Amino acid sequence: MKYITEYRNAELVKKTISQIKNIVTRPWTLMEICGGQTHSIIRHGLDQLLPDEIELVHGPGCPVCVTPLELIDKALAIASRPDVIFTSYGDMLRVPGSRGDLFSIRAEGGDVRVVYSPLDALTIARENPEKEVVFFAIGFETTAPANVMSVLQAQRLGLENYSILVSHVCVPPAIRAILGSPHNRVQGFLAAGHVCAVMGYWEYLPLAEEYQIPITVTGFEPLDIARGILSTLEMLESGQVAVKNAYKRLVTQEGNTSAQKIIAQVFEECDRKWRGIGTIPKSGWRLRPEFAQFNAEEKFDLQDIQTEESPLCIAGEILQGLKKPRQCPAFGKECTPEHPLGATMVSDEGACAAYYNYRVVD
Amino acid sequence: MTTDIQSPICAMPHRHTEKIVLGHGSGGKMMTDLITQTFQPPLANPALDAGNDAGVVQPPPHTKLAISTDAHVVSPLFFPGGDIGRLAICGTVNDVAMMGATPLYLTASFILEEGLEISILEKVVASMQSAAEEANVQVIAGDTKVVEKGKADGLYISTSGVGVVIAAHPVGGECAKPGDVVIVSGTIGDHGIAVLEARGDLGFQTQLKSDVAPLNHLIREMLNVSDQVRVLRDPTRGGVASALNEIAQQSGVCVTLNESAIPVRPSVAAACEILGFDPLYIANEGKLVAIVGPEDAPKILDIMRQTRYGEDAVIIGEVQESPAGRLLMKTALGTTRVVDVLAGELLPRIC
Numbered sequence: 001m002k003y004i005t006e007y008r009n010a011e012l013v014k015k016t017i018s019q020i021k022n023i024v025t026r027p028w029t030l031m032e033i034c035g036g037q038t039h040s041i042i043r044h045g046l047d048q049l050l051p052d053e054i055e056l057v058h059g060p061g062c063p064v065c066v067t068p069l070e071l072i073d074k075a076l077a078i079a080s081r082p083d084v085i086f087t088s089y090g091d092m093l094r095v096p097g098s099r100g101d102l103f104s105i106r107a108e109g110g111d112v113r114v115v116y117s118p119l120d121a122l123t124i125a126r127e128n129p130e131k132e133v134v135f136f137a138i139g140f141e142t143t144a145p146a147n148v149m150s151v152l153q154a155q156r157l158g159l160e161n162y163s164i165l166v167s168h169v170c171v172p173p174a175i176r177a178i179l180g181s182p183h184n185r186v187q188g189f190l191a192a193g194h195v196c197a198v199m200g201y202w203e204y205l206p207l208a209e210e211y212q213i214p215i216t217v218t219g220f221e222p223l224d225i226a227r228g229i230l231s232t233l234e235m236l237e238s239g240q241v242a243v244k245n246a247y248k249r250l251v252t253q254e255g256n257t258s259a260q261k262i263i264a265q266v267f268e269e270c271d272r273k274w275r276g277i278g279t280i281p282k283s284g285w286r287l288r289p290e291f292a293q294f295n296a297e298e299k300f301d302l303q304d305i306q307t308e309e310s311p312l313c314i315a316g317e318i319l320q321g322l323k324k325p326r327q328c329p330a331f332g333k334e335c336t337p338e339h340p341l342g343a344t345m346v347s348d349e350g351a352c353a354a355y356y357n358y359r360v361v362d
Numbered sequence: 363m364t365t366d367i368q369s370p371i372c373a374m375p376h377r378h379t380e381k382i383v384l385g386h387g388s389g390g391k392m393m394t395d396l397i398t399q400t401f402q403p404p405l406a407n408p409a410l411d412a413g414n415d416a417g418v419v420q421p422p423p424h425t426k427l428a429i430s431t432d433a434h435v436v437s438p439l440f441f442p443g444g445d446i447g448r449l450a451i452c453g454t455v456n457d458v459a460m461m462g463a464t465p466l467y468l469t470a471s472f473i474l475e476e477g478l479e480i481s482i483l484e485k486v487v488a489s490m491q492s493a494a495e496e497a498n499v500q501v502i503a504g505d506t507k508v509v510e511k512g513k514a515d516g517l518y519i520s521t522s523g524v525g526v527v528i529a530a531h532p533v534g535g536e537c538a539k540p541g542d543v544v545i546v547s548g549t550i551g552d553h554g555i556a557v558l559e560a561r562g563d564l565g566f567q568t569q570l571k572s573d574v575a576p577l578n579h580l581i582r583e584m585l586n587v588s589d590q591v592r593v594l595r596d597p598t599r600g601g602v603a604s605a606l607n608e609i610a611q612q613s614g615v616c617v618t619l620n621e622s623a624i625p626v627r628p629s630v631a632a633a634c635e636i637l638g639f640d641p642l643y644i645a646n647e648g649k650l651v652a653i654v655g656p657e658d659a660p661k662i663l664d665i666m667r668q669t670r671y672g673e674d675a676v677i678i679g680e681v682q683e684s685p686a687g688r689l690l691m692k693t694a695l696g697t698t699r700v701v702d703v704l705a706g707e708l709l710p711r712i713c
Contacts, residue, residue, distance in 0.1 A: 013695055044695050044699075045695060045697025045698060045699050091638075116637075222695060358699040359700055
């Protein structure tokens with residue numbers, strides 16, 4: 001597989017790791033933003049190769065994990081309606097709401113379908129004109145272009161039975177929230193490569209400047225991540241503050257401007273609640289009022305949603321890089337991938353699930 | 363003008379030879395016709411042809427029996443490399459054979475959905491016949507039920523199998539020992555990805571075929587050359603990772619895989635990358651994992667590679683004492699990680 005196997009080359013990874021070892025002089029704490037990077041680090045055991053001085057903390061970049069409980073509960077309420085076909089990316093099906101998950105709705109007779117793209121949901125809407133088809137539009141900037149494209153297509157086709165339940169979040173405000181926290185330990189960031197493929201990295205330049213923190217746009221294969229760490233470390237050790245790009249095969253500073261244009265056409269900025277963290281100002285996107293007819297929250301009457309989070313779960317502290325999954329008393333006991341108490345244990349990209357699935361428990 | 367007055371004629375009842383109707387499961391004439399015309403001719407053998415409530419056979423004297431049962435539901439019914447009929451025979455043949463046994467007799471229960479085309483059923487039965495012939499087993503008893511339209515997905519087949527144990531030593535999930543090596547008989551994940559593609563779920567095309575095949579002849583060859591074949595398992599649903607986790611727990615040992623040695627076709631690897639799956643968890647229907655003593659591993663591998671379904675057999679790992687009950691993976695980078703059992707359904711990732 002071109003562009004994958006080369007970046008899993010053990011020799012090249014080891015060479016980069018030895019460069020890291022050569023230049024590191026003191027302890028540093030780096031955060032990889034994206035859950036896909038966390039997954040890759042743990043799966044390939046990259047952190048086992050790093051010198052003790054480098055601590056990687058896992059960021060809030062797992063869209064499944066940070067989707068707020070209220071939205072999950074709204075999804076469950078919509079999906080259980082007999083007139084609805086509810087469509088979602090696969091790993092949202094197991095995320096626990098206050099009561100049950102989308103799998104349990106399906107078992108009770110709800111029509112819940114896994115799709116690989118919102119455009120598949122659009123096809124379902126065209127084939128089932130007597131049903132309301134709802135797509136669970138979650139994610140970071142990465143999934144936004146496809147999600148807004150489905151709305152524009154629905155509008156063009158005059159589809160009245162298609163809507164999306166939006167829970168979009170954005171990376172830069174989350175970085176700002178982490179850096180603004182009095183408990184912050186993060187000294188450098190590996191920015192999420194696929195988010196930057198869409199948005200570019202121009203948004204990160206003022207962040208690095210304001211908080212005097214180095215940021216490297218980083219990919220997802222072991223060699224990508226090792227190079228992202230090396231680049232950030234070089235800046236830290238030399239006192240340089242900049243945004244560097246270690247994922248040049250996909251990312252440019254300006255990003256995918258066509259995608260940015262359609263996102264801005266359909267979505268507008270809003271305050272967004274992040275599961276386990278709380279509300280971050282201007283950290284999300286919602287549908288603009290002129291697209292209200294495609295907004296599932298407006299289409300369905302969703303009053304009286306009472307949420308209830310597990311008191312044991314410390315996902316919030318984990319998502320902010322304050323704690324590691326092992327420090328949670330429920331980890332591997334009350335909370336497992338079969339019976340997750342919080343979303344970080346559900347998705348493969350969730351830090352808790354990554355540790356549970358790939359780490360030897362002593 | 364005269365009019366011929368004819369005597370009243372009853373309309374001929376429709377014979378329903380094209381589609382399954384509820385009458386085919388009624389126990390009456392239609393069911394007898396279905397059995398004698400669709401099921402019996404291709405699967406013919408003395409025990410089945412006798413037409414009794416049970417097939418009567420004479421097992422070889424002083425033998426231990428291995429008995430297994432398996433229900434087969436797959437959508438679509440036909441996929442590249444196989445179909446539900448071949449799957450129903452091979453699935454049970456393999457389960458019996460994994461106990462170090464030679465499967466001899468099978469039974470088959472059919473649950474048919476009203477409206478199923480009889481020509482489809484005939485194709486499935488023909489495929490069962492050809493798989494049974496390849497595996498050298500007989501289907502000696504069967505049953506048919508018809509359920510209302512919408513209550514099943516075309517057709518389900520449940521098969522049970524009986525075989526005689528030929529291994530002179532114990533073969534089973536509890537028999538792995540530290541120092542043993544782990545062999546897989548060929549590339550992993552072919553069946554699961556081929557079926558996903560046949561469902562149209564991939565959105566792209568691979569040229570992949572399911573590996574569904576009877577493995578009893580391969581197993582007999584292995585047992586002929588060595589008495590150190592300790593564990594045999596077919597990694598069907600849940601894949602190699604689930605099979606080896608079970609074995610690690612049953613035997614109270616640690617199994618460590620070598621990531622670089624695991625054979626995966628490029629198309630399976632690519633499909634898994636795109637969907638966020640791990641080939642270790644994808645179903646196989648014509649592969650086995652074997653845990654064998656280290657001294658005999660070369661000759662077992664050698665004989666496997668001379669058989670049709672073991673050509674790509676390769677060593678993928680080894681058995682250690684601890685941590686007991688765990689499956690680990692030595693990654694290409696030289697690090698170690700856990701390969702855990704799957705929590706539930708395999709789900710494609712968001713991004």
